[in-house]
Amino acid sequence: MPSSAREILKKYFGYDNFRPQQEDIVNQIVSGNDVLVLMPTGGGKSICYQVPALIRDGVCIVISPLISLMKDQVDALRSNGIAAAFLNSSQSFQEQQAILESCYKKEIALLYVSPEKLIGELTMITQMARPSMFAIDEAHCISAWGHDFRPEYTQLGLLREKFSNVPFVALTATADKVTRKDIVKQLNLRNPEIFISSFDRKNLSLDVRVGVKTKQKLQEIAEFIDVRRDSSGIIYCLSRNTCEDVAQALKNYGINAAFYHAGMPAEARSKVQEEFLKDELQVVCATVAFGMGIDKSNVRWVIHYNLPKNMEGYYQEIGRAGRDGLPSETILYYNYADLLMLNKFAAESGQSEINLEKLNRIQHYAEADICRRKILLNYFSENLEQNCGNCDVCKNPRKHFNGTVLVQKALSAIARMGEKEGASMLIDVLRGSRKAEVIEAGYDKLKTHGVGSEIGAIDWQRYIMQMLNLGIIEMAYDEDFALKITAYGRDILFGKSKAELTVLQPLVKKEKSVAAPKAERYNQEEELFNRLRQVRRQFSLEEDVPAYVIFSDATLQQMAKERPLSPSEMLEISGVGEFKFEKYGQVFLDTISGFMGSTGNLKQKGDTYLETLTLLKEGLTVSQVAAKRKLHEMTIYSHIANLYVNNKIKSINALVSSEEVETVREASRILNEKTALKPLYEYLHEEIPYHKIRLALAVIEREELVN
The missing domain is CATH 1.10.150.80 (HRDC domain)
Incomplete structure (x- = not known):
């Protein structure tokens, strides 16, 4: 067994050098200190505990939330010649006993186990697998402030008291300041050294496409995939039905796609995941249920079919792409219907105030007309001085215009309707619709009826989203999402202030699959x-x-x-x-x-x-x-x-x-x-x-x- 961390890194993992901060983290753990590691997906978190596990005497117990993730990590370790195993409910009692016996004989260096399994059988597991250290993966799951809180994680704080002589390392790819503090508190970490790596995944391109209709969206996605036949990707959807519909639509285009969501039988979910991991399935259309279990390094693109609920989830999901460091693409589709649905979810949730604020931040990101990576990294308390050059805003800088008159038309209509209607009715009135509901409400008699007929409905949606983002109007979630005029909006309506809007980008042109000459x-x-x-x-x-x-x-x-x-x-x-x-x-x-x-x-x-x-x-x-x-x-x-x-x-x-x-x-x-x-x-x-x-x-x- 090599004695130094660098020798282990080369012998078993094939790398000459550690990435930034990895070696310092390893040294802290080897010295017996507690550590909190915040590293982006694909940043090399696993190395941080796997290397010290091969140095310290005993078994490194890794607490991981998903069986599939454990299996993949154990397979990867074994392929590197490292003795590793996992315990879960799919194994027989005899199989589990054999694994624990191997731990006792010091034949296994890393043992992966779920939090509920470990707490439920703590004495037996720790007596047989005498722990040299504990590694808590996906540590944000322990915090109620985190985006993926899991109740089974809350008992892990007991471990620190019971095992006072071994180091603990908590690892996560996404945690804001509040969540970081809560992780330390909930796990009872002792004066932990906190390592925060850069969250800048430079190899990921960032692209947001606003207001694209469903039919065009599906066609765009199909053509995007068609010119990337040798690469695999994930399409994240808000609902289970959407996952199934998108997967079927892609199949109709001749694309090897399947859906994945929590409503499927476990066996069906496992089959989809396994086929995707083995490159037998090109595309998975999934809810966020298809998340932490994916440790596939060669995902080349991630598409969000709908606006995500928050920045943490979005960041973690796009982080599934390009884990091997090679250039990869991300696209986020965003429209007004997503905003309505997510506002409803957030307003009705147990933590409505914080969830609405988190939604505001992802909305701000999607509506941005400055470098998107700056906004994304700022959310994680990291500043990017230069524009990234690898997002749609940097590649196509936005232009602005004096949109005061356009905004005043919308505000006047909102005011004349008594600030009790949503965006759909507002657009109908501005465009001069003769729909029955418009006439029944008497809105066809308003002075503002038809004053915006020269602007298409989709473009009005996009302008309304800008107005929301600029704080000119706001939604009343408890009044069926009625649009209300803010104080700033009233200043614009009465000519006291001007409104600067962003010139709308043309909806993305279809990607054409042009067969290049073979030599090229x-x-x-x-x-x-x-x-x-x-x-x-x-x-x-x-x-x-x-x-x-x-x-x-x-x-x-x-x-x-x-x-x-x-x-x-x-x-x-x-x-x-x-x-x-x-x-x-x-x-x-x-x-x-x-x-x-x-x-x-x-x-x-x-x-x-x-x-x-x-x-x-x-x-x-x-x-x-x-x-x-x-x-x-x-x-x-x-x-x-x-x-x-x-x-x-x-x-x-x-x-x-x-x-x-x-x-x-x-x-x-x-x-x-x-x-x-x-x-x-x-x-x-x-x-x-x-x-x-x-x-x-x-x-x-x-x-x-x-x-």
């Missing part, structure tokens, strides 16, 4: 990256883990750029540790060297298979072919499987027997599994090796093709 679309680096992704996917199927657990997109992109050809060069790639190199490195090296060829020129995709076929026809064994081509034997077996399925090899009976094929066939039928090797390997009690399972599946696939 694919350069060598992109082609190699795609080949490496295919290799990664094969490993992920074999081991039944998400692809990013093998290597992140960022690591593969560096491989494609640097093109390492030796073990020492591969170990220089960020994210390639010693354990992962031993497990996967040679196959990736083989892929890179095969791609480059002796002259460094591109090879045709089939070349590598044909070279293997030629050598086999010359009478060489699999091991001789692997040695001659300097490839891993498993790579050669993969070539043989491909060649057999494509009828380039007539028989592979000498490599896999008919009895082995039938055994795999039966296991495949029972498990309903045709690609992943690991579940079949485990089901067959590890009696049939991986390469034979792969060959047996090739026999079965070819039979199905023939029949």
Whole structure:
């Protein structure tokens, strides 16, 4: 076991250096001090407790809210060669006892457990897994002021009193000042060092689109996805019905989408999540229920179909994109109907005052005509001196105009209707509508009836939102959202003040999928990256883990750029540790060297298979072919499987027997599994090796093709 934090970081995680603040946090924990860590999603919070867990004697108990999140983190740790496990209700008593026994024998370094499980079985768990430290993930859940309060977290304060000799680290990606203080208080942390990292995720572009109609919105989103067919994303919706409707609409466009919300059976939710994590599903349309359980590093975009409830939730949700640090996109759609619905939710909530204020802040962000990142970071008490250059406002600076007359028309109509109508009726009156409800109320007789007919209904909505945001008018939530004129608004109405409005941006043009010439679309680096992704996917199927657990997109992109050809060069790639190199490195090296060829020129995709076929026809064994081509034997077996399925090899009976094929066939039928090797390997009690399972599946696939 390496002794220093930096040696551990390199050996197990493949990184030469810590990110800012990580090393200081690790040192504080190793020294036995309590710590509160505020770090953005994708900022490297896990490293902060995983490294000290490998230094301190005992078991690091990690308290995590979701079973799915625990499983992903444990899979990722194991893929790095770190002994980790989790306890949850899906395991049998015997399985749980075996895990605790391993903890007692010091065979496990990190144990993940839910708060209710830990508190419910505290004595047994802590006696067997003698804690070296406690890490409380998603710590904002303990605070009633936080955006995702969870009652089961409130008992965790007892731990600090009971275990006075070990350090506690609380970690969260979103917490304002009030929530931070409450976390420290609720967890009884002892003089904790508080580390607040920058919340500036520079790799995320920020885009807000206001007043887009439903039909156009769906078409825009479909076209946005269509030109990003190789990337996955999440669409957040306010309601369960909207999730289902959007997913169905995208399916109608031929997009591989599914919905996810708390009203679904647990099994159905797990299936969607697993398919998304394994890159088998491109798009998930979800409520915020699809949140903390997502630890997928290669989400390339996040769309908010509706305005979020608050800045904390919005920040955490866009943080699902680009966790690997690569450029990623975020889009927020916002209209007046969202505002009405969210105001109703906030006004009727148990903490109406604070929830309405939080809603005002996200509304201010959405309506902003200055750099959005400045507003977002300011909410988390961080100042950005320069404009970010990576939001829609920076890319298309807003222009302003004297909107006094336009505002006076709206204010006059509001006043003449007795300040008792909402925005929908106001717009109808301004546009001169002859709807029955307008005539019945006598509003067609008002002087202001039709004075704004030259402005479209959607644009009036957008101007009204500006007026709300500027404090010219306000909503009376307890009077069916009637619009009221503020003191500032009266000054404008009576000519004492002027109103400056923002020139409306044209609604976003449709994204066109223009097929670029092949030479422009694919350069060598992109082609190699795609080949490496295919290799990664094969490993992920074999081991039944998400692809990013093998290597992140960022690591593969560096491989494609640097093109390492030796073990020492591969170990220089960020994210390639010693354990992962031993497990996967040679196959990736083989892929890179095969791609480059002796002259460094591109090879045709089939070349590598044909070279293997030629050598086999010359009478060489699999091991001789692997040695001659300097490839891993498993790579050669993969070539043989491909060649057999494509009828380039007539028989592979000498490599896999008919009895082995039938055994795999039966296991495949029972498990309903045709690609992943690991579940079949485990089901067959590890009696049939991986390469034979792969060959047996090739026999079965070819039979199905023939029949």
